[in-house]
Amino acid sequence: MEAEIITLAARVKQIKPSPTLAVNAKAKALKAAGADILNFSVGEPDFDTPPHVCEAGKKAIDEGFTRYTAVPGIPELREAISQRLAQDKGWSYTPEQIQVCCGGKHGLYNMAQALFGPGDEVLIPTPYWVSYPPIVLLAGATPVEVPLSEENGFDLSEELLSRYATPKTKAIILNSPSNPTGAVFSAKALEAVAKLALANKWLIISDDIYDTIVYGDGTLPHILDVDKRLAAQTLVLNGVSKSFAMTGWRIGYTAGPKHIIAAMNKIQSQSTSNPTSISQKAALAAVSGPQDFPIMMRDAFVPRLDFIMGALADIPGVTCVRPKGAFYVFPNISAYLGRSFNGKVMANSVDLADYLLDEALLATVPGAAFGADNFIRFSFATAMGTIEEGMRRLAEALGKLS
Ligand code: PMP
Numbered sequence: 001m002e003a004e005i006i007t008l009a010a011r012v013k014q015i016k017p018s019p020t021l022a023v024n025a026k027a028k029a030l031k032a033a034g035a036d037i038l039n040f041s042v043g044e045p046d047f048d049t050p051p052h053v054c055e056a057g058k059k060a061i062d063e064g065f066t067r068y069t070a071v072p073g074i075p076e077l078r079e080a081i082s083q084r085l086a087q088d089k090g091w092s093y094t095p096e097q098i099q100v101c102c103g104g105k106h107g108l109y110n111m112a113q114a115l116f117g118p119g120d121e122v123l124i125p126t127p128y129w130v131s132y133p134p135i136v137l138l139a140g141a142t143p144v145e146v147p148l149s150e151e152n153g154f155d156l157s158e159e160l161l162s163r164y165a166t167p168k169t170k171a172i173i174l175n176s177p178s179n180p181t182g183a184v185f186s187a188k189a190l191e192a193v194a195k196l197a198l199a200n201k202w203l204i205i206s207d208d209i210y211d212t213i214v215y216g217d218g219t220l221p222h223i224l225d226v227d228k229r230l231a232a233q234t235l236v237l238n239g240v241s242k243s244f245a246m247t248g249w250r251i252g253y254t255a256g257p258k259h260i261i262a263a264m265n266k267i268q269s270q271s272t273s274n275p276t277s278i279s280q281k282a283a284l285a286a287v288s289g290p291q292d293f294p295i296m297m298r299d300a301f302v303p304r305l306d307f308i309m310g311a312l313a314d315i316p317g318v319t320c321v322r323p324k325g326a327f328y329v330f331p332n333i334s335a336y337l338g339r340s341f342n343g344k345v346m347a348n349s350v351d352l353a354d355y356l357l358d359e360a361l362l363a364t365v366p367g368a369a370f371g372a373d374n375f376i377r378f379s380f381a382t383a384m385g386t387i388e389e390g391m392r393r394l395a396e397a398l399g400k401l402s
């Protein structure tokens with residue numbers, strides 16, 4: 001064993017590595033070693049990046065577009081994002097109000113570093129995406145979980161928000177459609193957020209990374225559409241990772257008030273400098289080119305979602321709110337907690353996810369990673385055949401618990 005002579009910073013001890021990426025790495029390693037693992041863990045589209053986007057990346061290399069770029073991203077990409085936000089959403093952002101960064105996660109990191117510090121509280125509707133609390137903690141601020149309930153379809157309410165807000169509340173993170181629940185916040189919930197945010201000068205962070213994946217009639221209420229005044233205290237976060245199957249290219253963006261984007265640019269200039277030049281050219285092709293790819297992907301997810309909901313409904317004791325967007329199901333498996341297999345008790349969602357991996361070769365993410373221990377998450381951004389066999393194995397494995 002190597003001696004650990006050098007001590008680590010206190011901040012790194014506050015957080016754990018991303019559990020979604022950790023389960024994915026474990027599943028991939030087991031698969032590489034020959035195990036018949038079905039991977040429902042990480043959330044990334046199972047589609048390839050569209051060819052015209054790849055071509056733009058290749059062209060950037062061939063043309064020598066391989067040097068530093070402007071810190072907030074190349075002007076033509078920020079212009080294209082500005083136009084897309086105007087065309088698709090009717091929002092008005094100048095290129096100076098947009099920062100391009102190294103993935104959506106990095107956008108959140110930049111904003112937290114620019115805005116939060118000790119004493120600040122950030123409201124996080126829970127179940128939450130795994131990286132929100134650590135990103136808040138790394139900025140020295142305090143994440144405050146606002147527990148949403150399955151019975152209310154994981155929606156927010158004024159009553160709930162008022163219960164967890166304090167004079168120290170600085171911001172709230174909204175993620176609609178949500179990872180991990182697939183829930184979409186109702187217009188009424190957003191009106192409540194708007195009312196409290198305006199009255200108390202909260203910052204609203206709207207993580208819109210799944211906004212192209214909405215089911216049913218496609219209704220997706222947005223906080224900026226509730227009250228135009230909120231543009232002065234809202235940051236909109238998005239990127240091409242999910243919409244254009246570009247998770248590895250690492251391009252995200254944030255739109256918001258100029259002084260906040262300028263502060264985030266300062267952070268970026270002293271950390272990553274700029275997002276990768278080649279990826280920016282590829283993202284430009286995605287944002288400014290045809291928009292049929294995200295629609296094709298969304299349509300491909302529908303039969304998978306239908307199948308998975310049907311299969312879950314057939315498993316005794318499991319309940320699941322039907323997702324309105326994104327590509328995750330978040331079934332409640334609490335009926336199986338406390339049961340055991342070969343003397344090993346499933347005390348929590350981590351035990352159950354471990355059991356499913358060991359016994360059924362199913363990689364899932366335990367609800368505990370999202371602050372909700374009665375659940376487990378399945379990503380259905382995977383082939384229909386995998387889903388069919390996965391649901392069969394799930395039913396069988398849960399049936400073995402007594
Ligand atoms: N927000 C949410 C809710 C996510 O699920 C993800 C996926 N990783 C991100 C942000 C960040 O996406 P990325 O950094 O891959 O662009």
Ligand code: GLU
Pocket residue numbers: 018020021041042043044105130131179
């Ligand atoms: N957002 C994806 C997920 O939840 C990617 C993994 C990550 O960035 O943590 O699985």
